[in-house]
Amino acid sequence: MLWQGQREKLYVLQLLSHFTPSASQHGTRRDTQSCTGPSPLQAPPAGTCLRHHPPRSAPEGAAQSSPPAQAPLPRLSASGSAAPSPHVCQSDRPASSSACCEQSLPSPETQARPPPRAPFRPARAMERSEAYGFSAAISGAFLLSCLLFSALNREQRAPYMDEAFHVPQAQAYCEGLFQQWDPMITTLPGLYLMSVGIVKPAVWLFGWSGSVVCSTGMLRFINLLFSVGNFYLLYLLLCKIHHKNKTVSGFQRILSTLTLAMFPTLYFFTFLYYTDTGSVFFTLFAYLMCLYGNHKTSALLGFCGFMFRQTNIIWTIFCGGSVVAQKLSEAWKTELQKKKEERISAMKGSFSELIKVLQFLTEYIMSFKNLVTLIVLTWPYILLVILFFAFVVINGGIVVGDRSSHEACFHIPQLFYFFSFTLFFSFPHLMTPNKIGNFLRSVRKHLIQYSILIAISLFLVWKFTYVHKYLIGDNRHYTFYVWRKVFQRYDLVKYIFVPVYIFAGWSLADSLKSKSIFWNLIYFVCVFAVTVPQKLLEFRYFILPFLIYRLNIPVPPLSRLLLELTLYVVVNAVTFHLFLNKTFQWPNSEEIQRFMW
Numbered sequence: 001m002l003w004q005g006q007r008e009k010l011y012v013l014q015l016l017s018h019f020t021p022s023a024s025q026h027g028t029r030r031d032t033q034s035c036t037g038p039s040p041l042q043a044p045p046a047g048t049c050l051r052h053h054p055p056r057s058a059p060e061g062a063a064q065s066s067p068p069a070q071a072p073l074p075r076l077s078a079s080g081s082a083a084p085s086p087h088v089c090q091s092d093r094p095a096s097s098s099a100c101c102e103q104s105l106p107s108p109e110t111q112a113r114p115p116p117r118a119p120f121r122p123a124r125a126m127e128r129s130e131a132y133g134f135s136a137a138i139s140g141a142f143l144l145s146c147l148l149f150s151a152l153n154r155e156q157r158a159p160y161m162d163e164a165f166h167v168p169q170a171q172a173y174c175e176g177l178f179q180q181w182d183p184m185i186t187t188l189p190g191l192y193l194m195s196v197g198i199v200k201p202a203v204w205l206f207g208w209s210g211s212v213v214c215s216t217g218m219l220r221f222i223n224l225l226f227s228v229g230n231f232y233l234l235y236l237l238l239c240k241i242h243h244k245n246k247t248v249s250g251f252q253r254i255l256s257t258l259t260l261a262m263f264p265t266l267y268f269f270t271f272l273y274y275t276d277t278g279s280v281f282f283t284l285f286a287y288l289m290c291l292y293g294n295h296k297t298s299a300l301l302g303f304c305g306f307m308f309r310q311t312n313i314i315w316t317i318f319c320g321g322s323v324v325a326q327k328l329s330e331a332w333k334t335e336l337q338k339k340k341e342e343r344i345s346a347m348k349g350s351f352s353e354l355i356k357v358l359q360f361l362t363e364y365i366m367s368f369k370n371l372v373t374l375i376v377l378t379w380p381y382i383l384l385v386i387l388f389f390a391f392v393v394i395n396g397g398i399v400v401g402d403r404s405s406h407e408a409c410f411h412i413p414q415l416f417y418f419f420s421f422t423l424f425f426s427f428p429h430l431m432t433p434n435k436i437g438n439f440l441r442s443v444r445k446h447l448i449q450y451s452i453l454i455a456i457s458l459f460l461v462w463k464f465t466y467v468h469k470y471l472i473g474d475n476r477h478y479t480f481y482v483w484r485k486v487f488q489r490y491d492l493v494k495y496i497f498v499p500v501y502i503f504a505g506w507s508l509a510d511s512l513k514s515k516s517i518f519w520n521l522i523y524f525v526c527v528f529a530v531t532v533p534q535k536l537l538e539f540r541y542f543i544l545p546f547l548i549y550r551l552n553i554p555v556p557p558l559s560r561l562l563l564e565l566t567l568y569v570v571v572n573a574v575t576f577h578l579f580l581n582k583t584f585q586w587p588n589s590e591e592i593q594r595f596m597w
Contacts (some may be wrong), residue, residue: 034481103273130250137258138231142224145270148576149224152271154218155580158475160594161476163273169217170195170273174214186401191275195222208476223277227270230277231261233284237551240291255561260550263425264571265597266543267401268579276540279308283315283544290319299380306388310398313388314530315544320381328514331364332357357517405470408533412460413494418531419504420497421542422549428560429553430507439506450502457498465494468536476593479537502555511553523548539597 159167165185170192172180181189198211199222212218235257242248261267269276282305289298302316364370375382392398399406425428443450471483487494512520527545534541556564578595585593 001574022075041258051353078580104168113212124145127250130254132256133250134235134257134550137254138228139263141231141258142228145224149221149271151580153220156592156594157216159216160272161596163216166191166273166275167219171214174199175435181401183335183401186399186403186406187275187309188400189419190304190309191273191278193307194217194278198222198225220271223270223273225280226277227267228268229259229281230284231257233281233288234260234547234551236556237284237288237291240288245555252555252561255558256555259565260547262565262572263543263547263569264568264575265539266547267568267572268575268597269540272538274541275308276543279305280547282308283312284547286316286319287548288324295320295323295378295380299384302381302384303387304400306384310400311530311541312544314526315548316381316384317529318522318526318548320378320385321526322519323377323381325518326521327374327377327517328361329365332360332516332518335360343412351518361518366478371408405468405536407535408462409466409535411466411532411535412464414531414534414537415528416457416461416497416501416505417537418527418542419508421502421539422508422546423500423504425546426550428563428566428567429511430504434460435507435510438504438510442506453502457501458495461494461498466535471537476594476595478597479539483537508549512549514554515552519552523552 014373054274076529084553136455165182169182169185169189173189173192173196201216202208207373220285238253238256242253266280282301284306286298286301289295289301298319302312302319305312306316365374397403398408401542467483470477471479472488509520509524512523515523530545531541567570575597580594583594
């Protein structure tokens with residue numbers, strides 16, 4: 001048969017292709033694909049191309065023609081053995097027609113080539129580059145911190161300020177004297193217990209004495225370890241909170257993490273034996289676990305944060321409240337869809353929308369089924385809050401130790417001070433020309449509401465401003481000079497700043513408008529609860545509310561991040577320069593005094 005001869009010629013041609021130079025080296029290409037009609041060694045007519053087709057079966061009931069249809073021509077595999085070849089037929093379309101030669105048989109030269117490498121995947125390459133960038137950032141930050149730590153410990157070896165209470169208490173715990181307690185300490189012993197758990201194994205492993213592992217320098221180094229954990233937690237939180245925003249690059253996440261890790265108030269106390277760094281670590285860890293839905297672990301970590309500082313119970317409530325806020329947002333969205341409204345209402349400042357939300361919230365909570373659902377979701381946090389109230393009843397208050405210096409009061413201007421603090425350290429995001437223009441337009445549109453707000457704020461500043469004895473009696477803190485040089489110079493100054501407070505609060509709320517109105521509600525309630533009862537103006541109290549705000553705003557562009565990082569670096573440089581080099585002495589004391597937050 002003719003088709004048998006064609007097969008034999010094709011075998012010979014394919015065998016010869018393994019022992020002779022490829023046609024591509026001579027500038028030509030051998031096409032060994034065949035269709036019915038021409039010889040396999042003969043080129044197809046001009047204007048035709050070859051396509052694969054599955055073998056067609058004869059119509060039902062049709063007689064088989066003779067001779068039978070040609071069988072598919074087998075082709076040799078890369079190893080030289082015969083392999084089945086798909087059916088081919090010749091098309092009369094020109095070569096430029098659609099999808100003609102895209103499925104043509106590969107040439108023998110192509111069959112003999114090794115399989116190609118896996119394609120380059122930019123996503124994996126970006127993940128690797130982000131991992132390398134993050135490793136470089138955290139390593140560089142830790143190296144810089146170690147250098148500053150060494151310089152600070154050379155200049156200030158003895159315990160300073162509140163370290164005079166914390167260090168001896170930790171050393172007593174290192175010696176096993178757990179019944180000993182300094183009555184001047186007002187926080188729970190979480191820092192000291194954690195310190196013993198970290199440094200005690202060094203006694204067993206390396207044979208070091210207790211005086212070495214519980215020295216002031218070693219105890220300060222524990223906070224340096226906490227700072228590394230804070231760096232990693234800030235990065236994980238940014239990735240989790242903004243994982244839906246695909247426009248955020250890995251470099252933006254790393255730069256945001258580095259910026260927040262260098263936040264001046266937090267960064268400074270990394271090098272002293274204070275409760276702030278460990279308190280931030282456990283609170284951020286609890287928040288991260290809450291976002292991942294591990295609420296039992298989150299509540300346990302919240303308890304650890306509570307052991308560092310009692311006011312951290314507010315942020316445990318915030319974690320549970322964020323779960324409730326998510327559930328309420330889903331129900332609110334369903335409610336709006338029933339009313340054929342397009343989307344969830346954001347923080348627009350509309351009084352009527354706020355009334356609608358409060359009515360919905362009241363109706364939702366009054367439902368027994370909804371209330372049971374919320375309790376089932378948040379029971380670990382509820383249990384921790386119950387334990388907190390039991391502690392308050394047994395202890396007779398929140399503060400342990402010296403309560404005379406930490407009396408709770410209704411200090412509303414503390415909220416205004418936090419707004420101003422946030423405005424200063426976040427001015428690249430809160431004081432943009434666009435925000436200022438939007439605020440002025442909002443004032444013109446709602447002039448009466450803003451006038452009432454200013455009047456209420458003036459009354460609150462006049463009636464509820466308190467001055468703590470430490471604020472005007474300790475000239476080692478920056479707040480002493482802020483109060484003395486600004487607020488105490490003229491009586492009218494504290495009233496003049498009221499419009500600034502209102503703009504700062506409006507800009508802060510505007511930056512969080514991407515979050516649901518329920519999330520905003522629980523956040524501002526927690527900020528109110530953690531700041532207003534404090535009589536003492538202390539910037540350390542603003543660290544956690546600032547970080548929670550900063551983590552939840554949309555990731556800023558690189559230009560603003562670089563400006564923010566530059567501000568933090570400059571403030572840190574000035575702070576450490578003043579602390580290390582600008583010392584002074586009190587008239588009746590020989591001790592060296594230093595400026596600090």
